[in-house]
Amino acid sequence: MNLDDFLSWFNSTGVNTENVNVSYSITSGFGLYSRRELIEKDFLILSLPEHLFIKPSFNTNDLTGFEHLIIYLLEEKTNPYIKFLRSIQCIPQWRYYPNDKYPQQLIDKMKKHLNKYNQSRNKILQYNDDEFQWAYYSINTRCVHFNMENDSKDQDDNLCLIPYLDFVNHSIEPNTISKFNSLTRSYEIYSIKTIDFNEQITFLYNPHSNVDLFIEYGFILSLNPYNQFNIEYNLEQFLSNEQIQIIKSYNYWNLLEFYSGDNDLSWTIIKAIELNINQSQWSPYDDPSSKDKYQLKNKMKEFLNLIQQNIEKDFQEWITDHFIVEKNILYKDFLTTLHDTSIVIDKSIITTYIYFYQFITSQIK
Numbered sequence: 001m002n003l004d005d006f007l008s009w010f011n012s013t014g015v016n017t018e019n020v021n022v023s024y025s026i027t028s029g030f031g032l033y034s035r036r037e038l039i040e041k042d043f044l045i046l047s048l049p050e051h052l053f054i055k056p057s058f059n060t061n062d063l064t065g066f067e068h069l070i071i072y073l074l075e076e077k078t079n080p081y082i083k084f085l086r087s088i089q090c091i092p093q094w095r096y097y098p099n100d101k102y103p104q105q106l107i108d109k110m111k112k113h114l115n116k117y118n119q120s121r122n123k124i125l126q127y128n129d130d131e132f133q134w135a136y137y138s139i140n141t142r143c144v145h146f147n148m149e150n151d152s153k154d155q156d157d158n159l160c161l162i163p164y165l166d167f168v169n170h171s172i173e174p175n176t177i178s179k180f181n182s183l184t185r186s187y188e189i190y191s192i193k194t195i196d197f198n199e200q201i202t203f204l205y206n207p208h209s210n211v212d213l214f215i216e217y218g219f220i221l222s223l224n225p226y227n228q229f230n231i232e233y234n235l236e237q238f239l240s241n242e243q244i245q246i247i248k249s250y251n252y253w254n255l256l257e258f259y260s261g262d263n264d265l266s267w268t269i270i271k272a273i274e275l276n277i278n279q280s281q282w283s284p285y286d287d288p289s290s291k292d293k294y295q296l297k298n299k300m301k302e303f304l305n306l307i308q309q310n311i312e313k314d315f316q317e318w319i320t321d322h323f324i325v326e327k328n329i330l331y332k333d334f335l336t337t338l339h340d341t342s343i344v345i346d347k348s349i350i351t352t353y354i355y356f357y358q359f360i361t362s363q364i365k
């Protein structure tokens with residue numbers, strides 16, 4: 001089934017699509033583009049009525065809504081939308097490569113993702129791996145949150161697929177927002193800034209880091225303010241066990257992340273480092289005493305230097321492991337690679353590292 005067949009079916013549903021066009025690009029696949037001369041801010045671009053939503057049916061209790069949709073996608077043979085989905089590549093590329101050589105933070109998140117994937121796989125055994133994988137990622141990459149008004153608060157029970165809406169690509173500087181309008185019972189896309197003719201329509205899926213985008217969707221962004229970098233491992237090298245226990249007792253341990261969009265270190269990180277210079281009078285809520293401030297600044301530098309060394313070491317190991325694949329890229333023109341979105345698979349590690357490397361070095365003054 002090709003795009004034209006899908007679009008002619010979709011047009012027969014009566015939805016007004018006069019403001020948008022579907023077209024394909026090599027970097028982000030299909031997407032929606034404006035076909036109006038100029039779209040003003042706060043303009044209703046597209047309205048998709050509820051009768052088009054594909055919702056989970058919940059006729060077997062031990063499956064989540066997500067899993068019901070997997071089965072629906074695999075069983076439904078006539079729906080033109082599902083037929084079209086079968087022709088779209090939706091499986092993140094990393095699934096085809098061995099992934100034990102990635103940096104630890106990526107591996108940890110991949111494991112969580114794979115655990116969830118396998119939980120569903122083990123409940124739905126009647127399809128082969130390829131079929132299951134296609135259905136799983138079609139839903140994972142395309143579904144939207146939708147309150148099913150059942151008793152479950154589980155997000156896997158409150159989602160649906162909305163044909164056509166699912167052509168919209170993600171951006172950290174989106175030009176639209178989309179939301180369900182309970183009065184019109186439609187999912188609507190509104191402009192949040194003016195949009196030129198042929199400009200791509202985008203919204204923010206979620207404030208996802210590159211690691212999350214890479215795992216869940218198979219792409220990354222070269223400038224992503226939502227990149228985050230967990231520093232637990234570095235703190236374990238920097239603080240004593242007793243100091244770590246103090247941080248944990250205040251529930252600070254899970255809040256120890258750098259965000260690449262932030263200009264400064266967070267309060268929790270500053271307080272964690274401060275423990276290293278003054279444990280006896282430490283309180284998580286007070287500013288460091290003026291006497292300690294100078295010392296604290298030096299401790300910060302020391303800590304950031306440690307992170308920098310760890311990143312360099314990890315990165316060096318990673319380059320060695322990927323030497324054959326990345327030889328030319330890494331040694332010929334590293335910076336160009338950062339902006340070349342056609343290299344999806346390994347670039348995420350490079351960009352994520354470079355991001356934090358830059359962030360950390362900018363803090364060491």
Ligand SMILES: C[S@@+](CC[C@H](N)C(=O)[O-])C[C@H]1O[C@@H](n2cnc3c(N)ncnc32)[C@H](O)[C@@H]1O
Pocket residue numbers: 027028029030031088090141142166167168169170171216217218219220
């Ligand atoms: C909801 S679908 C959007 C439509 C999709 N591009 C298609 O071809 O059908 C989400 C998928 O689009 C791609 N995508 C979305 N935003 C992207 C972006 N900013 N850069 C690259 N790929 C993107 C990813 O493959 C993602 O899994």
